[in-house]
Amino acid sequence: xxxxxxxxxxxxxxxxxxxxxxxxxxxxxxxxxxxxxxxxxxxxxxxxxxxxxxxxxxxxxxxxxxxxxxxxxxxxxxxxxxxxxxxxxxxxxxxxxxxxxxxxxxxxxxxxxxxxxxxxxxxxxxxxxxxxxxxxxxxxxxxxxxxxxxxxxxxxxxxxxxxxxxxxxxxxxxxxxxxxxxxxxxxxxxxxxxxxxxxxxxxxxxxxxxxxxxxxxxxxxxxxxxxxxxxxxxxxxxxxxxxxxxxxxxxxxxxxxxxxxxxxxxxxxxxxxxxxxxxxxxxxxxxxxxxxxxxxxxxxxxxxxxxxxxxxxxxxxxxxxxxxxxxxxxxxxxxxxxxxxxxxxxxxxxxxxxxxxxxxxxxxxxxxxxxxxxxxxxxxxxxxxxxxxxxxxxxxxxxxxxxxxxxxxxxxxxxxxxxxxxxxxxxxxxxxxxxxxxxxxxxxxxxxxxxxxxxxxxxxxxxxxxxxxxxxxxxxxxxxxxxxxxxxxxxxxxxxxxxxxxxxxxxxxxxxxxxxxxxxxxxxxxxxxxxxxxxxxxxxxxxxxxxxxxxxxxxxxxxxxxxxxxxxxxxxxxxxxxxxxxxxxxxxxxxxxxxxxxxxxxxxxxxxxxxxxxxxxxxxxxxxxxxxxxxxxxxxxxxxxxxxxxxxxxxxxxxxxxxxxxxxxxxxxxxxxxxxxxxxxxxxxxxxxxxxxxxxxxxxxxxxxxxxxxxxxxxxxxxxxxxxxxxxxxxxxxxxxxxxxxxxxxxxxxxxxxxxxxxxxxxxxxxxxxxxxxxxxxxxxxxxxxxxxxxxxxxxxxxxxxxxxxxxxxxxxxxxxxxxxxxxxxxxxxxxxxxxxxxxxxxxxxxxxxxxxxxxxxxxxxxxxxxxxxxxxxxxxxxxxxxxxxxxxxxxxxxxxxxxxxxxxxxxxxxxxxxxxxxxxxxxxxxxxxxxxxxxxxxxxxxxxxxxxxxxxxxxxxxx
Numbered sequence: 001x002x003x004x005x006x007x008x009x010x011x012x013x014x015x016x017x018x019x020x021x022x023x024x025x026x027x028x029x030x031x032x033x034x035x036x037x038x039x040x041x042x043x044x045x046x047x048x049x050x051x052x053x054x055x056x057x058x059x060x061x062x063x064x065x066x067x068x069x070x071x072x073x074x075x076x077x078x079x080x081x082x083x084x085x086x087x088x089x090x091x092x093x094x095x096x097x098x099x100x101x102x103x104x105x106x107x108x109x110x111x112x113x114x115x116x117x118x119x120x121x122x123x124x125x126x127x128x129x130x131x132x133x134x135x136x137x138x139x140x141x142x143x144x145x146x147x148x149x150x151x152x153x154x155x156x157x158x159x160x161x162x163x164x165x166x167x168x169x170x171x172x173x174x175x176x177x178x179x180x181x182x183x184x185x186x187x188x189x190x191x192x193x194x195x196x197x198x199x200x201x202x203x204x205x206x207x208x209x210x211x212x213x214x215x216x217x218x219x220x221x222x223x224x225x226x227x228x229x230x231x232x233x234x235x236x237x238x239x240x241x242x243x244x245x246x247x248x249x250x251x252x253x254x255x256x257x258x259x260x261x262x263x264x265x266x267x268x269x270x271x272x273x274x275x276x277x278x279x280x281x282x283x284x285x286x287x288x289x290x291x292x293x294x295x296x297x298x299x300x301x302x303x304x305x306x307x308x309x310x311x312x313x314x315x316x317x318x319x320x321x322x323x324x325x326x327x328x329x330x331x332x333x334x335x336x337x338x339x340x341x342x343x344x345x346x347x348x349x350x351x352x353x354x355x356x357x358x359x360x361x362x363x364x365x366x367x368x369x370x371x372x373x374x375x376x377x378x379x380x381x382x383x384x385x386x387x388x389x390x391x392x393x394x395x396x397x398x399x400x401x402x403x404x405x406x407x408x409x410x411x412x413x414x415x416x417x418x419x420x421x422x423x424x425x426x427x428x429x430x431x432x433x434x435x436x437x438x439x440x441x442x443x444x445x446x447x448x449x450x451x452x453x454x455x456x457x458x459x460x461x462x463x464x465x466x467x468x469x470x471x472x473x474x475x476x477x478x479x480x481x482x483x484x485x486x487x488x489x490x491x492x493x494x495x496x497x498x499x500x501x502x503x504x505x506x507x508x509x510x511x512x513x514x515x516x517x518x519x520x521x522x523x524x525x526x527x528x529x530x531x532x533x534x535x536x537x538x539x540x541x542x543x544x545x546x547x548x549x550x551x552x553x554x555x556x557x558x559x560x561x562x563x564x565x566x567x568x569x570x571x572x573x574x575x576x577x578x579x580x581x582x583x584x585x586x587x588x589x590x591x592x593x594x595x596x597x598x599x600x601x602x603x604x605x606x607x608x609x610x611x612x613x614x615x616x617x618x619x620x621x622x623x624x625x626x627x628x629x630x631x632x633x634x635x636x637x638x639x640x641x642x643x644x645x646x647x648x649x650x651x652x653x654x655x656x657x658x659x660x661x662x663x664x665x666x667x668x669x670x671x672x673x674x675x676x677x678x679x680x681x682x683x684x685x686x687x688x689x690x691x692x693x694x695x696x697x698x699x700x701x702x703x704x705x706x707x708x709x710x711x712x713x714x715x716x717x718x719x720x721x722x723x724x725x726x727x728x729x730x731x732x733x734x735x736x737x738x739x740x741x742x743x744x745x746x747x748x749x750x751x752x753x754x755x756x757x758x759x760x761x762x763x764x765x766x767x768x769x770x771x772x773x774x775x776x777x778x779x780x781x782x783x784x785x786x787x788x789x790x791x792x793x794x795x796x797x798x799x800x801x802x803x804x805x806x807x808x809x810x811x812x813x814x815x816x817x818x819x820x821x822x823x824x825x826x827x828x829x830x831x832x833x834x835x836x837x838x839x840x841x842x843x844x845x846x847x848x849x850x851x852x853x854x855x856x857x858x859x860x861x862x863x864x865x866x867x868x869x870x871x872x873x874x875x876x877x878x879x880x881x882x883x884x885x886x887x888x889x890x891x892x893x894x895x896x897x898x899x900x901x902x903x904x905x906x907x908x909x910x911x912x913x914x915x916x917x918x919x920x921x922x923x924x925x926x927x928x929x930x931x932x933x934x935x936x937x938x939x940x941x942x943x944x945x946x947x948x949x950x951x952x953x954x955x956x957x958x959x960x
Contacts, residue, residue, distance in 0.1 A: 384607025
């Protein structure tokens with residue numbers, strides 16, 4: 001897919017009440033000077049009050065008032081346009097924020113059940129296996145068992161006199177009462193009204209009329225479209241009458257309030273809550289303990305988050321209602337492109353993207369996580385991914401692949417056992433399906449059971465056997481999901497890639513599960529591939545519906561099992577454990593990087609190139625540091641063991657186990673090396689707080705010693721105490737030894753970070769910078785990576801750099817290199833200098849970097865393996881990019897970045913036909929030409945290219 005306006009470079013901003021449209025407007029000039037063409041905005045439609053991320057949208061038709069007014073939004077857009085910039089907006093089609101009291105669609109469902117106009121907008125199973133939930137939605141919001149919460153008086157009936165409606169409140173959560181059930185409340189003690197004085201009789205008669213009107217409303221179940229319309233029209237009319245009556249009649253208002261008070265019961269008298277209980281039982285919702293969600297919840301969620309309910313985006317009415325406002329912004333030129341969140345949650349992503357493309361955004365990217373050699377579906381009308389695939393590919397280039405066995409041995413020796421990552425992923429996915437997503441698995445198994453029962457050849461498969469088979473297949477599924485769908489011709493589209501993934505999973509599950517009758521896997525294979533669905537009994541349609549629901553299920557299982565569990569159980573080198581990564585694949589060779597980049601340049605040339613995101617487990621600069629451990633495995637192994645010995649006294653025994661576990665301790669040391677503030681000689685309270693929060697979150701995600709659902713207070717307290725003791729300045733023996741390695745790792749990590757930055761900016765695709773990461777940013781997993789960014793310092797630094805003359809830029813480059821080789825760049829000046837220089841070159845040569853070919857370059861010489869080079873070529877212009885990599889061994893003898901001894905005889909060979917002269921270094925401003933050998937070959941000596949700065953971006957003059 002092509003588009004008329006592809007971003008030159010994007011900059012991700014996290015909008016919330018602490019960073020508003022006004023704040024963004026203030027930094028637009030700075031971002032324009034940096035070389036950014038488009039703001040890449042987090043969701044800013046109306047979200048749950050206090051939301052720090054915007055993914056819990058409650059109203060798709062307006063801006064989030066906490067972020068700014070429409071006028072402030074327009075000022076932000078105007079500022080962008082004045083600086084020739086645009087914006088990409090992150091939108092959330094898969095789910096909405098529910099619970100609370102502010103999502104009108106969800107509240108309507110709670111009030112009206114299946115008769116709600118929105119009953120088919122959310123992905124709700126209205127006919128679940130439990131009889132008590134037929135026609136109801138389970139709401140797992142209570143903090144204890146339902147009966148206990150009821151007896152405590154925490155569930156309260158409330159009458160809103162202004163709206164004329166009744167609701168149950170549980171703290172901030174509102175649950176509207178079915179209007180047809182209002183007579184339960186209004187008829188209570190009605191004899192009191194009959195005894196009223198003569199003037200009030202008319203008011204009492206009007207109330208009796210209203211009671212009859214509410215009673216005659218059509219019910220919630222099995223209503224015709226006409227009855228639905230009648231109910232939804234008349235109930236609102238009756239509410240208005242009730243509001244008016246109670247407003248003008250003190251007697252009626254007091255009568256209603258007395259009934260409400262009586263129904264609400266008296267704490268200490270359990271029987272006094274019977275009426276309230278019966279009223280709640282009659283509703284379209286069932287209030288439940290939050291732990292019930294794992295087994296009984298009957299609406300699709302975003303992963304296992306109860307207050308994010310899945311939307312049925314395949315419903316055209318849902319799509320239109322949720323996208324109308326955004327598409328208006330696109331049509332008005334206020335939004336130029338879209339980032340689609342979590343496409344794997346959609347029922348039919350290809351159809352969804354077709355509808356998006358029809359709306360006219362210039363640029364569309366998707367948050368799709370690719371695994372292994374998986375490729376983005378070619379029928380998606382998008383420009384590429386948000387860059388997880390690139391981020392992991394680039395990060396792996398700075399991992400020493402030859403050290404895989406040594407790092408593995410160091411890890412195994414430290415934790416005292418060997419771990420198999422594939423087995424951990426399998427076990428983690430099974431854990432997720434047994435706990436957090438058990439209900440979703442049960443729904444899928446029930447759906448499959450109904451298919452089996454409809455055929456005499458499969459009717460003997462029990463529900464348990466089908467559920468077990470499903471869990472085995474999903475646990476062995478090699479990717480997040482497949483994309484089987486029904487095409488426009490009504491034929492089911494099963495791609496070769498989809499078929500292969502299903503076959504692999506079925507075979508692995510069959511082998512894994514020796515106890516099962518293997519014929520159940522044959523049946524499941526036929527259903528998933530729609531292989532036996534051509535019979536006259538309509539099985540084809542049921543097969544397809546199940547297969548597409550299966551796809552929506554396998555994705556959250558993979559995400560929760562891999563990213564949010566396995567990555568915290570297995571971490572020989574935690575820099576490999578990022579979204580879309582595979583820690584069992586130990587880095588990438590230059591050849592692998594070139595191959596993948598050429599594939600992306602051919603198939604998805606405008607894909608986003610990310611290196612840090614709001615979802616990153618560690619920021620790019622932290623990973624760049626931790627990668628250094630792969631270059632010094634022996635030293636790392638020795639140091640980790642020494643630190644364990646030094647800190648053993650700070651551990652406690654919890655339930656007979658050393659706390660923290662060796663595995664958690666190993667992760668802690670890696671994270672500490674990665675996040676230790678530049679230039680600090682001792683820990684500070686800020687670092688302590690961040691490390692305590694990180695280690696606690698990591699332990700809960702691992703779900704071994706503690707978890708979010710079942711928090712082990714003893715373990716967590718011991719873990720936090722360990723972090724405090726280790727980072728106590730009095731723990732000087734450890735800290736002094738730690739700082740020796742930390743400073744070395746930080747210094748080489750800086751070089752890695754700069755190399756990654758230049759490769760990203762110059763590669764095929766659209767480079768993206770996550771807020772603040774134009775300078776060194778040492779962040780852990782969220783919420784650590786969402787901290788406020790100091791833009792005033794960045795503005796000042798950039799202004800100083802952009803005002804320099806050519807000779808001053810050269811001097812600055814040399815000075816920055818001197819600082820880097822000493823491991824010093826506390827302000828991140830070198831990264832900002834390189835980022836702005838490279839982005840400026842990209843902006844000045846847009847055709848070259850957006851349309852030009854990618855050409856791997858050969859590095860020759862004794863130290864050739866420590867440099868990486870490629871070219872970008874167009875009909876008139878050439879760019880040559882060279883960066884250092886795997887630098888730890890280069891500097892073991894104290895060689896300077898700018899000493900020719902570093903490069904020895906290294907040179908970059910230029911292919912035949914490439915320009916040899918007329919190049920300018922876009923970073924230092926120096927001009928140079930290639931040398932020509934006796935055999936006629938052209939090359940650049942690294943001693944020439946890197947004499948002022950060790951990162952090279954040469955751009956040829958277009959007229960040379």
